Amino acid sequence: MSVDALDSSRTQRTLTGTARLLLALHIDGPLFIALCMVGAVGAIVLFSASGSSLNMLEAQLMRFGLGLTAMIMLAQVPPRIIRNVAPMAYVIGLIMLLLVMFTGDIAMGAQRWLDLGFVRFQPSELMKLAVPLACAWFLHERPLPPSLSSLLVLLLGIGIPTLLIAEQPDLGTSLLVAASGGMVVLLAGLQIRYILSVVGLLVPVAIVAWHFLLHDYQKQRVLTFLDPQSDPLGSGYHIIQSQIAIGSGGVFGKGYLNGSQVQLEFLPERSTDFIFAVVGEEWGLMGLVTVILLLMFVIGRSLYLAATAHDTFSRLASGSLALTFCVYVFVNTGMVTGLLPVVGVPLPFISYGGTAMVTLMAGFGILMSLCAKRKLVSR
Amino acid sequence: MPRSVRIKDHHAETQLFEQRAAIAAVIMVIAMGLVISRLVWLQVVKYEYFADLSQGNRIRIEPIPPNRGLILDRNGLPLATNAPSYQLELTKEQVEDIDATLQGIAAIGLIDPESIPNIKRDLRGRRSFDAVPIKLQLTELELARFAARRHQFPGVEIRPRLTRYYPLAESAVHAIGYVGAISEEDKKRLDLDDYAGTTLTGKNGVEYAYENQLHGKAGFQQLLVNAQGRSVERIGDEAAKLERREPIAGNDLFLTIDQRVQQAAEEALRGQRASAVAIDPANGDIIAFVSTPAFDPNLFARGLSRPEYLALTEDPRRPMYDRVIRGVYPPGSTVKPMMALAALEYGIVTPENSIFCRGAYRMPGVSRPWRDWKPGGHGHVDMRKSIATSCDVYFYDIANQMGVDRIHDYLEQFGMGQTTGIDIPGEKNGLLPSTDWKKKAFRRKEHQIWFPGDTISIGIGQGYMTATPLQLAHATATIANRGQRFKPRLVRAIRNVTTGEISELKPSPLPPAHVNDPSAWDVAIGGMYDVANAPYGTARGATANAPYKIAGKSGTAQVFTVAANEKMKKAGDLAEHLRDHALFIAFAPLDAPRIAVAVVVENAPGGGSAFAAPIARRILDVYLLTPEQLAEQEAKKKPALPVPVPRPGDTE
Incomplete structure (x- = not known):
């Protein structure tokens, strides 16, 4: 009897069948x-x-x-594939948001639905996942904390879908999309001075939003x-x-x-x-x-x-998903x-x-x- | 290179991430801690307060509906007002068994058992504390009957409310419109927050088109109610907090209608299926707007039973039908002045060119002649005389020379074939035919071809051509005004009830009708003057002796085509629904027109000049003459209005 066999039988005893199955299924x-x-x-x-x-x-x-x-x-799905698909999902989501803007169905006074013939679909939902994944993809090979130029790219990448969704109008979802992207940036180690200046910027943005966007x-x-x-x-x-x-x-x-x-x-x-x-x-x-x-x-x-x-990539993306869920819970209960x-x-x-x-x-x-x-x- | 290239430092990044994640976790705990402390505040500290609100005594918000704006005629005479009435209202949360309650109320005869499903559907869409009206305008008897059994129906109450009241009942109903119970359709359109406590909304006419002016804004008051939903006054700090916001009443509307003229026109048309519109050419103000038979709008404010509603909608005389803007009729000879202007515009003829009318028009290669209304013909007629005598042959000829598309393009400038843009909904286009139109209108190839013969009938306003009475009045006003056009309108001013301020609405000009040579107007208007005044004018009988100068044009629109070879039948010999429509358009005074009018009588016992012209004359008289002149006039012609008998052979 080899050591290996003993070892495996011990493992068999410690792990229940369910746990093994869960592990195998990730x-x-x-x-x-x-x-x-x-x-x-x-x-x-x-x-x-x-x-x-x-x-x-x-x-x-x-x-x-x-x-x-x-x-x-x-x-x-292997993480490698998720990572590679992320930018594509983002681009497709963005195209669909634009389509919704021009051709979407209007339900309950808001233009959120895209009719793909066989199924009606809200592209803004896709963006809730695509935005954090794409942001994490963008940052995963760059040195962290991100440089100013990377931050500007991210700002556009998060800002455009957020505004498109806010225009539908769906304030709740646009907030969540913005938060999911923002969480990636924060977790990537955004410097404190940027965080402070963003907070400083929020005041004028809020004023503009109040008068023109809302x-x-x-x-x-x-x-x-x-x-x-x-x-x-x-x-x-x-x-x-x-x-x-x-x-x-x-x-x-x-x-x-x-x-x-x-x-x-x-x-x-x-x-x-x-x-x-x-x-x-x-x-x-x-x-x-x-x-x-x-x-x-x-x-x-x-x-x-x-x-x-x-x-x-995995850290940033999953950290953002976890924190966005937290935003969900806090905003609703709040x-x-x-x-x-x-x-x-x-x-x-x-x-x-x-x-x-x-x-x-x-x-x-x-x-x-x-x-x-x-x-x-x-x- | 001032800066060194940054490279990825995996260890530092991991540390950074963990640090950030830890901060995030702390923030999360703080945020949720905030929520939980808020919950403790709501559920532990303020528990008594909220428990009170929710269970024992609570605040109920009762909406206070605004007063609907009044509708007044141009001189301030009220046409639509508000009158107090009692209605039965049900509050869902206070009723234990809605089915039993409704059946009980039906059993004492206050509601129709058949309407119960409708009432329940309406209740479903309302909040549980809303008092929903289930029966409007209770009679004294119904009030007494309910009061005696009131204890059987907790949650059902009699409430005094203001309801819409039309003091003149049928008068001008098609212009004013009416109000009725808010329907599912209306709910999609209206902001329901503003309609809390309101039962009625505009359904048609001015009441519909100006709903947002008339309605106003709902107010509310807070009431303390006990568990049974009864209002209670409570001692303590609660009572002090009760709020009340006053409703803002809707704005009053001043119509352009002159009720004196309106009523005179209605009397003149009584018993006919007919319509009459009078317009002030200077601004498009509608002075009279009559469609008969009419109906009593008060019925709708009260709520109609099904049989009552069916009686209205299935009456073959169609009282609900607004003939002024929805009735389309062949305009007949009333288009001739416009046709003459078109011919001058295109240089087809000069005003002096005359033709010899033998009583029929022949087109080369066609054996069938187009007959004139006057069997022997009119002899030599120039343009002016051909309008005055209504010579068909002259107009067959110029129409044939112009072709339908040129006629279409020119008459379009007078608003034919399109809505005039009057400020109430439902207007029809009429039909101004063209070769294009025929191509689109017919599916089969052989029906799409425009024949020259089609054009000839257009020359006298027959064939495919149709127009609404409003379009005819508008075109008449345009001629009177020598091309200047205004959008017809029924509302001239709006009075803000709160400030008392009256804002006059500006007339809206439309693109003017064009003529190359302004003297063309003199010819067309001259022809119309001759219709009313010359010895050979078709309408001289009704219009020549007026104290002011009238210009007019009669028309008789064929409903039933009498075969060309057959001897023309007298109108009186035909069954009523096959008789011709009688039309008359007119304006006055000739030199400074103040009123343009169109009268259309369906299947009239006489032609345009014999039957419609006296009605138009009556409208002009009432508007233009002083009461004294009017009385003098009445005295002069003793056998005043009653139906003039058509002279034999004169269908024009």
């Missing part, structure tokens, strides 16, 4: 389990938020399944955020009702399917952007903190994986609790809605591929 076990838990919580909350609609629950679970499949499949309804949201009581029939209504829902939930909540704000339909958009308030009313502070901790675990684990990745203005950002995995969930799962699939422990591949 799936990170803890992250996978956390994501499934978030998905399950989302399904439970959605059932209540939708007024016990089995159809919506089924649709959401189908999408979650689709997302999981996408995640597992993308985790199999649509009336977007301005209205900001104004209403500053003083929700000013428009209690219109846009202030969301914030007022969502705070009442959360506040009245107390520490332990009113109980599942018992939130009066939710079930009596006081709370608008309760199954989509404002679903966090549903958790707050029915499960109370305990429920909200649980959800927040779960989501923070997902972010923390992803960041940890990013830090252990082998090469610059707006629902009245800390931030209402921009249309859903709560990941819990809000009802299709494309965003699949994109997010795809992002985690990419992250898992980039950070999987491989035998020194694609240096």
